Amino acid sequence: MTDTEFPVHVPLVREPWGILKSLNAARQNVLSIIPEIATRQPMVSGKTGKRWHMVMDPQALRHVLLDGLADYPKSDVTKNLLRPAIGESLFVAEGAHWRWQRRAAAPVFSHRNVMNLAPIMTAAAERSAARIAASGPGAIDMADEMVRATFDVIGEVTFSGGGGFDRDALHRAIDRYIAEAGKVSLLDILGMPDWVPRPGRVFSGQVVKEMKSVADRAIDDRRTTGAKDIPDLLDLLLAGEDPETKRRMNTAELRDNLLTFIVAGHETTALTLGWALYLCAFDPAVQARARTEATSVLGTRAATGADVANLPYIRTIIDEALRLYPPAALVSRTALKRDTLGGREIRPGDTVMIPIYALHRNHLLWDAPDSFNPARFADRKAIDRYAYLPFGDGPRICIGASFALQEAVIILATLLARFRFTAIPGRDPKPVMILTLRPQGGVWLQADPL
Template sequence: MSQTALPVRVPLVTQPMGLWASLSAARRNVLSIIPDIATRQPMVSGKTGKRWHMVMDPEALRRILLEKLDDYPKSDVTKNLLRPAIGESLFVAEGAHWRWQRRTAAPAFSHRNVTNLGPIMTAAAERSAARIVAAGKRAVNVHEEMVQATFEVISDVTFSGDEGFDRTAVHHAIDAYIAEAGRVSLLDMIGAPEWFPRPNRLFAGKAVARMKQMADHAVTSRNSRPSGTVPDLLDLLLAGEDPETHRSMNTAELRDNLLAFIVAGHETTALTLSWALYLCAFDPQIQDAARAEAQAALPYGAPATADDLPNLPFIRMIIDEALRLYPPAALVSRTAKKPDMLCGREVRTGDTVILPIYALHRNHLLWPDPDRFDPRRFVDRKAIARYTYLPFGDGPRICIGASFALQEAVIILATLLARFRFTPVPGRNPNPVMILTLRPEGGVWLQAEPVQP
């Protein structure tokens, strides 16, 4: 790798775009509508059908995500995209309805419960390594492989023991919904009301209905499991109760939250691992250092476990840096419910406030040489200024499954790097494209050469 080479990135806009050009660009890649100046300024504003503001200033982000949380709910566009599939779950709900669900679900993601689920992640890492070995000398699409591995994890921690639950069908339904419904519509960009039908989301409705039907069946048919069995996510949520209102989730609420966790809990981690493996192949020296750490920390030929995490700090740094360069939720939006001032600029009621995490993480005012791959930025995480790094959001709505995702990612990445040397396939660089999440279009194709522990 050349010392001046940079990993793949999204070409950002250098000239203003009108409504039609913005729509066309956004349907191909939402991130392509971000102006390049957003990586060099604290805030950028404009109008494309509706007034909008892109915010990269940490203090303004703190105001949006923490101090004035209720004044900046998730945008109608975001809700329109997600609600048909995951209802009024944690990812969509606002206000009191969100708060009681969060209080009810939070214990399921305690450090103890996440650690107890480590063996499921370790088993998935072992199966992933076996599939890569079975591929022999053929190039491997590690993105496809990571999607399979992380879906095994999330389905095992969500519906363990439910043999009647068709996991493959749910997986395909989720993918079909994102592919059909996740693209920005002109109706979204001009602010059309939610009740106005979006044809592509209507088309995806059958897949969603089938997915919900199967999840409902899994919830209602769950029987008690043998004593001593580690409780899975469904067990924990069934037993959950809001400590303030003593309310528990009904079947529809359980189903919507479980589907939300499945969607968010496997694809985002799969993307993080895919980009991390691409970056390791891009920089062989960093990969070699990570492999040395993994092999020193793990018993001969053994996969990583949750107990190994304290001995894998550099692997964790690679995950952190992959999340900086390619955050799965690379752009999120809010709707201003009250007038406000951000960065000395007027925000009116109804304005769209965009948090372009991709531009924040590459902002030259906040990060030195921001497009360079350098995991050692995270040697001291406490030195990273708050609200400059938001792969999981922040404030009260920070991702409830962040510790789960990080544990899973470190376990899988350490296991694979200890056993394989990954190298790029010439001419097959991934293309970062965001629909609902920042995906490597075309896959991440790598050669995987087994190495001795």
């Protein structure tokens, strides 16, 4: 149990910074450039190389993400960071190219298909529990264990029975790319064109080639062997087509979207679970209530897809973990035309940032926003839709949100039903965002079998 009143948080800026200081801070932790006033105001504007606006007003966010979506495409910084690895996939593409891919991929994440994949999540939860039990007494880095468990899931639901597919090699390649290419470049902030080399991305070029070659081989192999009895994500993508144009993805498009789903499908869920376990250790009363719910539904077995609807309190812990530590804690858009947001002028070329970390901790929108309180999600209808954006919203809401939530509830419920997690004094994680909001230093907990 920590001796502080609130779970760990990011110290936010309380004074204006210049571009070089902002760059240096952003390379260490992107969230450190958010001004503290962003947690107390609906909108904050400034200029660091170019004009920017941080938006925390739900109505303005609805305009950016829904009504005016076409006028606020993803920023060049975001595209420059991700395009080398995932090309013009769903996450990066805009306009018509995005729309046809979204239509083709939407059935992949239907409720039926997500439920069909639940047994893989249950099996991964069982293996995770077995590894924790076998580790014996002492501290365990649960952040690392959750990465292993969720990559276990995404590897199986993407490449089930994948013969010569080297999942560990792909996992290492993805991790190296995020570490090297995710650091914000001064050239990106200044808006320099793509052809100007970025040192981090040049260094990671070989890693990107490795990732793409592994995915290409898997796609070619599956085209040869054919679909499984219960189709996995790759089967579903291969069979997917735009219902309007009947267009199907070519190998490069399949590979880029597959890599997108692999990265997003394990990294963000692993982070959510790591933070959720930290929070359960932070508040033993919450953990005890969640365990009572889990054991009453599961007994000693692992959770299944059918159990998720009967584990509402554990779902609220996941929701609260996503509020306090959203994996995509800051996203940005570029304004294409003159507009008004929150009564302020927006000019073409302005950067419009959505600091989800600050939005989720905004005092105008949340009661005691820095506290851990899963009960705030007992009535989801009482929460403004655009005050809570762990998966974004509007047409570009995360296509895999239901997959991630189902997986998170299955794994968390299984572990809480079998172990009591206790924090290790002096080893609290530090929230640090490069591409995603990670617990730097790990989530070190003691796991005592029940």
